[in-house]
Amino acid sequence: MAGSEPFRKRRARRIRALGPAGDGTGPQEAAPDGAADTDAERGRTASLAAAGRGIEAPADTEPQGRARRWSRGVKAGLTVVADRIVTNAPRIPVRDLATLRAQFPGLGPEEIADKLVAGAANGTSTVGAGIGAAAMLPVPPAMPAELAAEIVGVAAVEFKLIAELHEVYGLRAPGTLRQRAMAYLAAWADERGVDVTAPTTINVALGGQLRRELRQQVLKRTFRNLPSLTPFMIGATVGAVMNRRDTRKLAAKVRTDLRRRQVPWEELPAPEADGRPGLSS
Numbered sequence: 084m085a086g087s088e089p090f091r092k093r094r095a096r097r098i099r100a101l102g103p104a105g106d107g108t109g110p111q112e113a114a115p116d117g118a119a120d121t122d123a124e125r126g127r128t129a130s131l132a133a134a135g136r137g138i139e140a141p142a143d144t145e146p147q148g149r150a151r152r153w154s155r156g157v158k159a160g161l162t163v164v165a166d167r168i169v170t171n172a173p174r175i176p177v178r179d180l181a182t183l184r185a186q187f188p189g190l191g192p193e194e195i196a197d198k199l200v201a202g203a204a205n206g207t208s209t210v211g212a213g214i215g216a217a218a219m220l221p222v223p224p225a226m227p228a229e230l231a232a233e234i235v236g237v238a239a240v241e242f243k244l245i246a247e248l249h250e251v252y253g254l255r256a257p258g259t260l261r262q263r264a265m266a267y268l269a270a271w272a273d274e275r276g277v278d279v280t281a282p283t284t285i286n287v288a289l290g291g292q293l294r295r296e297l298r299q300q301v302l303k304r305t306f307r308n309l310p311s312l313t314p315f316m317i318g319a320t321v322g323a324v325m326n327r328r329d330t331r332k333l334a335a336k337v338r339t340d341l342r343r344r345q346v347p348w349e350e351l352p353a354p355e356a357d358g359r360p361g362l363s364s
Contacts, residue, residue, distance in 0.1 A: 164231050165297040168238045172264040175239055177246040192251050200334040203244035207330045210236040211311050211322030218312045226312055234304045237326055245270050245337055253346030265293060272296040274333055276340035
């Protein structure tokens, strides 16, 4: 028929229109699709790598962050307790040698020291029993406050003991009321007597080293007093026994240190000539 297109030409034009794959994609569109696939693959790989880095980072930093926060919290708690002990120290009434000799007439230095140690041991034992009784029914949020209260109470009793032992052995720390209090606090933290012949001992007690030593002592006492929080009145018994034992051990260390530098009462200046007020004044 005139004007009709041969079959072979129509078939060749249809093949070119459909393309080699027969999906309607011509030769000019094949290259852009390949580039798009490559870009998509590259984008997926980069996204997976970034996601992997994002998942691994917290695994490395999160435990360290918790440890740092815990360390800062512990240090802050120890500082609060140490500051409370420092604040209370100058306010604690301490008997001077004249008062002690009047209350224990006819007794020598060792006998009076024995009386002081026995009274202090009973006092810290009562503090431990009281905190243990308060923890009869465990309340976890209240445990840090209970431990802090026990440490502050025991420190006050033992501080008074150390100051009065220095009076009995004729070795009152020099300086003002606050300076003597800080010197006795340093003796409590180091579990030793104050060397009144060494000015560096007093100077160290007034510096920042005292607070560091107090924090270390408070931390040690905290771990030592944990059994007193045992519930059902078990902690009361444990706290009483442990505090009594620790106070006696502290007193034995301090007395051994003071005996080496003891000044006989006969060689001490008279109270009216001394003119140094007691720690309580």
